[in-house]
């Protein structure tokens with residue numbers, strides 16, 4: 001029996017849903033989202049703190065609220081997860097979190113059950129390298145290395161060896177969350193340090209309301225243009241607001 005730890009939309013109900021990809025290079029693409037619980041980082045502006053900011057956590061999240069682990073996580077056998085995914089008429093899957101790459105053996109077992117017809121997209125913070133057992137299942141990596149404003153220590157948020165491997169992997173895209181114009185200088189430094197191809201770098205405004213995203217998009221678009229990077233919005237926030245299961 002191989003089990004996955006998933007986030008919930010409400011107690012006992014795993015966060016598996018069909019929607020449009022809201023961010024990154026696949027923005028707008030209909031996808032089945034599978035949100036995993038647990039993260040190895042603690043970003044102060046994280047928009048899914050219910051996947052990791054459980055009661056007793058030492059980190060600081062700006063929301064100030066911690067979450068009950070039993071109400072916000074559920075563990076299911078991968079056969080059950082595969083059955084729930086197959087119920088949607090959609091062959092594009094996004095594994096998101098939390099940090100999905102913390103559960104690669106179970107994800108590999110799940111992909112084995114699903115078979116080769118599914119396109120597998122991963123959203124990750126870029127701190128965990130792919131394992132040999134899971135890597136062949138992955139079609140696309142949406143990596144979001146964290147900048148200083150995330151509040152994580154440097155040694156936690158930047159895994160040199162993993163980022164160098166990802167930089168050389170044509171499946172990997174690098175999406176940086178930007179809160180202020182000066183954050184772009186950090187992206188310049190990281191791109192140089194890890195040899196990230198400019199064509200696979202995207203900047204995305206930090207924000208969980210449409211008004212904040214709009215305000216930041218103006219100067220962010222100009223920054224992307226001047227550096228030769230791509231811009232990505234957060235479509236799901238415009239469509240649904242900051243809600244679970246969307």
Ligand code: SF4
Nearest residue numbers: 039041043046098125
């Ligand atoms: S890495 Fe992602 S899921 Fe983890 S705390 Fe940061 S924003 Fe949240």
